[in-house]
Amino acid sequence: MSENSSSRVSERAAELRAQLHEASHRYHVLDEPTIVDAEYDALMRELETLEATHPELVTSDSPTQRVGAHPSSAFAEVRHEVPMLSLANAFSEEEVAEFMRRIRDRLDQDISDQGGPLTFSVEPKFDGLAISLRYENGVFVRGATRGDGETGEDVTPNLRTIKSIPLRLHGKAPAVIEVRGEVYMPRAGFEKYNAAARASDGKIKLLINPRNAAAGSLRQLDARITAKRPLAFFAYAVGVVEGGSLPATHSQTLRKLREWGLPVSDLVGTADGVEGCLDYYKRIGAQRDILPFDIDGVVYKLDDLATQRELGFVGRTPRWAIAHKFPAQEQTTTVEAIDINIGRTGAATPTARLKPVFVGGVTVTNATLHNADQVARLDVRVGDTVIVRRAGDVIPEVVRVVAEQPRGAAPWQMPAHCPICGSAIVREEGEVVARCTGGLTCAAQRVQAIFHFAARRAMDIDGLGERYIEDLCDLGYLHSIADLYKLSLADLLEMKRRADERDGTTPETVKAGKVATKWAENLIEAIEHSRRTTLTRFLYSLGIQHVGESTAKALALWFGEIDIIRHLPWPILKLVPDIGGEVARAIDAFFSQDGNQRVIDDLLARGIAITDTHAPAPKLRAKLDFASLLAEVEIPKVTGKRALQIATAIDSFDALLAAKATVLVAIGLPVDTQESLQHYLAQAENRKLLARCARAATQLPAAIPGAASQAAGPLDGQTVVLTGTLVALTRDEAKAKLEALGAKVAGSVSKKTSFVVAGSEAGSKLDKAQELGVDVWDEARLMEFLRGQGS
């Protein structure tokens, strides 16, 4: 080795040591971590490797030479008679196999090979804080943190506040026993605590993550604060034992601990050999997101205690155990830009463009920042280093900015103009979202509107993705949704050729004279196929504000025909349950725009066939009388009661519009109501609305006698919620079948929910159901029920 490279190695080692010291100090002493675990691990491993190949570089104060950090002086020190161990880590299957091979090799030297795979006690690796609990004659006398493994801090009063730590053991426990385990904060408690903290307007500090929360809570000097934190405990090992003995294996020891009243996780078990351990790793990994607490891997411990003793230690890590870690769910990266995205409704959503980073199994490059408030809360700026998490769900989020990094430029602000169309971006009073005011003149909104139209749950045009829509719009083939139905195969191919030319992406095969046409043929076919549709899908696909699937369905059910719906004044729309003033006005406003009416004309003229037209619902007819309708118009001071009073004297909108002032006085209304009504009637706009109501009410066709009344199903009046993945049915099929039996299928669980159908990997909805004591069906029960109903 040359002089030069050896000095570089020693410099790097010194640098790593400094970084690790600093990080460890901030983490353990200041409770303010600056780097995530994965990074710390990576630095530590690098240093370990360096020291392994250059043993002369090992210094006595190297972070590799101890497990944790200095205990803070605020707590009394406790020496661990039996040191608290730290485990070697494995990050891949190869490393696990290597670990097991090492054990075998070592044992083979000493004793004859007994054949068969080794048995391991397998456990989740809880993401919390390791502690030791001392019981004397069955009574909890002292608890300490791990500290550096040799010496920890006495946090007995804090530990006493944790309900899952027994203050007295059951049965015949040894006279003195030290139980080791992990204090952690369950996710639900963490969320609940933070929700309260958020509501406290900054008075209570937010907890960063459950693990930090657990560590921080235990290190409170005032145990009353600890008591307010939702902490829990799992036992997983034993230290000192006097006046008693333990079983021959670790798994039996855990069982004993459970007998003595200590909480041991249900997830512990045993596994044989590499294969068994890896199976366990996968099984626990699959459950990771739905567990009620955080884990960062699993631990394999050789089950037989005698063999453990034989294998012994390397430094402070045992040869007989290893932690197999999951891919990190948190990483740090830098914010390269903060862009804004314009949605279908014009909503301007800030998005962080991140330096690509591998988190929880995928590479993340984007993370939504939701809105300007969120950006301000986090104070994220371009150039900042941030922690990115891929939590329980799939969607990455920026957790926080790492303090002490050189800050980027000025605080981020929502731009005043849309980056796509240049229109003003406006945030309405009291709203969280800012919106581009460009409407359909904004290219981004136009593309999103067409994309929505083509969506599976809307017109279901398969193969029409965002990219094609963008190109079709940019190159002038598509101006509105109606244009979709005049696209020809030739148009599509020409568009593709021009787009490729523009981007310089013309494939070699095309240059060679071959043109790929299959995609275009499929798309034309898909557009063709979408022509036949239902009224619900059609209404939904128009992308009217506030009209999603369920509102579209209500409209279809109540009014029956697009030609009726497209001309209704909002007070009549408001008669439909679940449609209030805001939504009704949005629908009316949509249809009041000539451009939108023209698009609908075009669509219908080009052969959109709505297959399920019918007469208005009978329930609607009953509500169309003058008094009910008048109450919906929202004339100040004219409530339902007053409307009724007015209606007894004046029997129609026409009569009301024609009524002289003297007539209004004669009705006997209170003076303020009279004035309000007269003032209302004096305005041309209002008179126009009333006239429209009058006309629409008389023009709505009568109900078809006897039609549309649905047969009563066995699930009438029941509300069902589906969650998780079903095997035999898709969610949509299950929904359709349940609805056919009269059930209402809702999206979220509440007290009103009759029962929840939980498939595999059910998430928070299942928790909610259990919390509220709502019945939960598994898929088998649902299938059996459906069979019983003959479906």
Place this chain on the structure above:
DNA sequence: CAACCTCGAGTTCA
């Protein structure tokens, strides 16, 4: 008018 329940809209990656 507050509490509760729904619905709509937006979101990431393979």
Place this chain on the structure above:
DNA sequence: CTCGAGGTTG
């Protein structure tokens, strides 16, 4: 899946 906001209800 989650948040925000609209609608209904006591």
